[in-house]
Amino acid sequence: MVNKENGVEEPSYTLAYRFKKILVPIIPQPHAQQAIDVAIDLAQRYGSHITFLYVAKSRDDPLIKEIKNMLKKVDEIGIEYVFKTRVMEKGETPSSEIIKELSEERYDLVIMSTRGYYGVAALIYESTSITVAIAANTSVLILR
Numbered sequence: 001m002v003n004k005e006n007g008v009e010e011p012s013y014t015l016a017y018r019f020k021k022i023l024v025p026i027i028p029q030p031h032a033q034q035a036i037d038v039a040i041d042l043a044q045r046y047g048s049h050i051t052f053l054y055v056a057k058s059r060d061d062p063l064i065k066e067i068k069n070m071l072k073k074v075d076e077i078g079i080e081y082v083f084k085t086r087v088m089e090k091g092e093t094p095s096s097e098i099i100k101e102l103s104e105e106r107y108d109l110v111i112m113s114t115r116g117y118y119g120v121a122a123l124i125y126e127s128t129s130i131t132v133a134i135a136a137n138t139s140v141l142i143l144r
Contacts, residue, residue, distance in 0.1 A: 023107040025053045028066040034143045035113040043079045050081040055094040095131035110140045
């Protein structure tokens with residue numbers, strides 16, 4: 001199907017069925033906005049349902065408020081979403097909490113942003129996105 005506004009051919013087939021339920025783990029960093037924007041686009045184009053996940057260090061983590069501020073754009077557009085917070089237990093990591101979420105709920109896609117580490121550097125600096133991509137039971141889209 002050709003988009004009348006820009007003349008670009010856009011997919012109109014199974015993508016809408018493949019990525020109905022999307023998980024977007026987010027942190028209060030500027031690069032996280034990219035993952036939010038991609039999730040918004042999929043929700044607008046294909047009716048995807050979005051769950052934003054923040055992995056907190058404690059129940060009263062002050063960054064939760066900052067995360068909610070990042071989601072104001074989604075509120076303004078009027079897209080419905082779920083916001084979840086998981087609190088890390090002792091010995092857990094953000095990656096392990098994201099993997100737990102994936103095992104407890106069925107998601108069709110995970111969208112994550114990355115700080116830009118790749119290869120050996122990603123392993124040395126314990127990249128959350130790489131760890132999730134390796135262990136996830138579903139498709140993972142990593143944005144640089």
